[in-house]
Amino acid sequence: MLDRSTTKLTLVTFGSQEPLRGFETMSMDIKVEPPEPTSLDGGCILQVKDDETAAAAYLQRVRATPTSSLLPVLLAGAPSRELAERADAVVGDAHEARELAERIWQAIAELPEGRDMDEEYGLLAYLYTRKTALTPIKAPCSPLFYTYPLAALFLKPEEDPNELLLQLQHRSLLMPVRLFDRVRLCPECGKAQINYVDVCPTCSSIDIAKHPFLHCFTCGNVAPQESFISASGLQCPNCRARLRHIGTDYDRALESYQCNACGLSFIEPDVVARCMACDLTSKPESLDVRAIPVLALSDKGRTAVRTGGVEDVYALLDRLNYTHPKMFEEHINWMLRMLKRYPDAPFSLIGIRLCNVPEIVDRLGRQQTYQLLETFAERLRQLVRSTDIATRTALDTIWLLLPRTDTEGCDTLHSRILALGEATVRADGMRLEFDTVSHTESGTRSDGDDATLLLAQLSSRMGEDHQRA
Ligand SMILES: [Zn+2]
Ligand SMILES: [Zn+2]
Numbered sequence: 001m002l003d004r005s006t007t008k009l010t011l012v013t014f015g016s017q018e019p020l021r022g023f024e025t026m027s028m029d030i031k032v033e034p035p036e037p038t039s040l041d042g043g044c045i046l047q048v049k050d051d052e053t054a055a056a057a058y059l060q061r062v063r064a065t066p067t068s069s070l071l072p073v074l075l076a077g078a079p080s081r082e083l084a085e086r087a088d089a090v091v092g093d094a095h096e097a098r099e100l101a102e103r104i105w106q107a108i109a110e111l112p113e114g115r116d117m118d119e120e121y122g123l124l125a126y127l128y129t130r131k132t133a134l135t136p137i138k139a140p141c142s143p144l145f146y147t148y149p150l151a152a153l154f155l156k157p158e159e160d161p162n163e164l165l166l167q168l169q170h171r172s173l174l175m176p177v178r179l180f181d182r183v184r185l186c187p188e189c190g191k192a193q194i195n196y197v198d199v200c201p202t203c204s205s206i207d208i209a210k211h212p213f214l215h216c217f218t219c220g221n222v223a224p225q226e227s228f229i230s231a232s233g234l235q236c237p238n239c240r241a242r243l244r245h246i247g248t249d250y251d252r253a254l255e256s257y258q259c260n261a262c263g264l265s266f267i268e269p270d271v272v273a274r275c276m277a278c279d280l281t282s283k284p285e286s287l288d289v290r291a292i293p294v295l296a297l298s299d300k301g302r303t304a305v306r307t308g309g310v311e312d313v314y315a316l317l318d319r320l321n322y323t324h325p326k327m328f329e330e331h332i333n334w335m336l337r338m339l340k341r342y343p344d345a346p347f348s349l350i351g352i353r354l355c356n357v358p359e360i361v362d363r364l365g366r367q368q369t370y371q372l373l374e375t376f377a378e379r380l381r382q383l384v385r386s387t388d389i390a391t392r393t394a395l396d397t398i399w400l401l402l403p404r405t406d407t408e409g410c411d412t413l414h415s416r417i418l419a420l421g422e423a424t425v426r427a428d429g430m431r432l433e434f435d436t437v438s439h440t441e442s443g444t445r446s447d448g449d450d451a452t453l454l455l456a457q458l459s460s461r462m463g464e465d466h467q468r469a
């Protein structure tokens, strides 16, 4: 990171040439053309006026550029609330700007040296150094009705912040601190753009109308009020009785809707939810409910920022034929059931637990660790068949499910995997160490046994002394 003694703020004026009062006298670079984010020194002050598009785009560039992503970006002038929420602060003069920038730099100094600034770490480190949280903002056209504009600054335009944030929550790096809203999503496409329509409870037509209805006491006829109105006053269209006194001859009916398609009248219409994106019609109660929280760093997240974290290194392993752990277990359960019916179709499982990734990061740094794991993952990828399925349960534990593989086939793959340890030895002797376990299932388990139990049993056979999870 930067040496704080060289910390210098650059004033960039957008749409206005003259520096605002309070900024002109202090010694700082004053630029009309926004400089390359990489050439910024200690941060920048964006002086905005009227059109904020250029300033907003520049802020995005600063945050999305790894070497400048944590720089203080302050605003001067009269920025909109929208822009202000994405920048560090709005400042009134150069003195205030310096003080704020100083404080940010003090927090940045707590970060580990030499940490690669990928987008995920950039975001987490930003939250850490600013002691701030991610607040959702209404965005009616976005899939969830809400976006997190601050998080989006760190991503490429085509990337979805909601997805990253969900993943960071699953990994317990971010946690919800306050429920902001709750939205309902289409069970088919997951979008929140739902139209709630009232329909006829009998034929489901949307062509229904609300009318006042009358009820004739003489014959019991219930019909729209207008059909009772004749030249001579109120008269039942069915029995022709004259309706003089409400409460004696007639009253208002409970029914107040009529379907123009099937003609029936009814008291309450049904409500259906129709997805505006994929057209699926469903019952409101079958929509998926999603909480929209304010998100902040968890304790684990703060630790990950301070130590540089090693989690993302493991994510490299997910590029095998990766499936979610829950799905993985379902596959196993299905195979267990199949095995009961077709005992001649055994399947196998191989577990791999990496033992020394934190140590490797300590000694070699993140970049080299990436490379080492990349090599390992690539070799492993060459060994597995396209029908094999992989998952990662703990941070450092991978499972391979090998359908229709007997003991012999499983042993062959197992020994090839063990040989990968040798393949990743570096010139300096550093190597990836891992424990493994392999197991072939041939239908001898008792009925109650399921995937969860099977994986737990295998897991405990995998050298507990090395366990890191
Ligand atoms: Zn009547
Ligand atoms: Zn109808």
Ligand SMILES: [Zn+2]
Pocket: 186, 187, 188, 189, 190, 191, 275, 276, 277, 278, 279, 280
């Ligand atoms: Zn849909």
